[in-house]
Amino acid sequence: MTQHPQLADYSVTRKWPARHPDRIQLYSLPTPNGVKVSIALEEMQLPYEAHLVSFETNDQLTPEFVGTFPNNKIPAIIDPQGPGGRPLALFESGAILIYLAEKSGSPLLPADPVARYETLQWLMFQMGGVGPMFGQVGFFHKYGGKDYEDKRPRDRYINESRRLLGVLEQRMQGRRWIMGDGFTIADIAIWPWVRNISAATGYNAGELVGWSGFPELQRVLAAFEARPAVQKGLNIPPRG
Template sequence: MPDLSAFPITARWPAANPDVIQLYSYPTPNGVKVSIALEELGLEYEPHRVTLADEDVKSDAFLSLNPNNKIPAIIDPNGPDGAPLGLFESGAILIYLAEKTGKLMGKTASDKARTIQWVMFQMGGVGPMFGQLGYFTKFAGAEIEDPRPRERFINEAKRLLAVLEKEMTGKDWIIGEFSIADIAIVPWLNGLEFYGVLETVGWADHPNLVAWHKRFYARPAVETGKNIPPRT
């Protein structure tokens, strides 16, 4: 049985089954990327609910695994070098899990490169820009009277959606087959509804994205993974 005692996080969130991947997460767009990937890949894992409250993500226990105090994070008791591996950053985790299993990165080296390209597109563009859009429309930033910050992120969200709409022309999945790139991006498209900005960004004017979203959430593994760990 793997010894996870070197990871202080396991004192606060104990592993009932230390033989399987330990997932520390919450069902946000970034969080569900990993639970969906684990479900799609058929990997055994144990989820631990880490809320976004400071007492969780800024606790010494969580910071010991992710010094950047953001979910998700994992411990793989069967790391690539024969020892447990702790890992944070959702995009890095997706790539790690795909490489570990040899799945969800396409069939060729070119497929893999394009998969990582679109994962990085989400990490560097869709996630940060949509997150700021949410802040300035739904959360504290909505109280700011100056319209320029809000307009900036509305316009940037529209631009990114246009990039994706064009890319998805004639495709079911963004690299041509289902991959971690779809898992990275589509939960953030789903977040537009949570932020209440579907009409603001003209979501209905993107038929390729509407169809992609519907196709993605029709997958059984996605249906399961989108609620892990449960909010309450």
């Protein structure tokens, strides 16, 4: 397939050709990190084309992917209509969320400076704490590390994850969303990870982290899962 000149310079498009080169190109997998961007695109109603990056075949390690996104992680995007009308390739889910919110002018990143920086604060809370800590629980509880006889690493991450959930539980007292009544990119970043650590379909670590003791998180997570854009975004790209 002949590539559109706007995208032809990006090696990733050789493996995942664009059928709709005028749209944002999403390279992802429905993981807690991956669905952040698909949910955001759905919430913002931005036109996009999704490409599945399969971990089973190590797609993220291929020269085509790494040649465009050197950290070999999903999600990643190319916007053919980036700043100044020039294409922009981005990796790191937090950076992508900020970019998409600013591009679309969405209230998902508040315009008020105080609310904006508080939203970014909670986004960084997910990126620097919730994601890494919950991910380590997943490794030591469900995946390769579960067979380690020494349970101290697992317990360290469980305790820190429980602490982070406690921070969120306190934050959500009397609040509809992280920032109050308004749904933001902080919610898009945080709740897929909360969902993943507590659900049997995810890390199945609810009992370990004391999920039953976080009623506010249960309430907000249910509201998050009920959003139409979230329901759709949680399954994009389809696993095939």
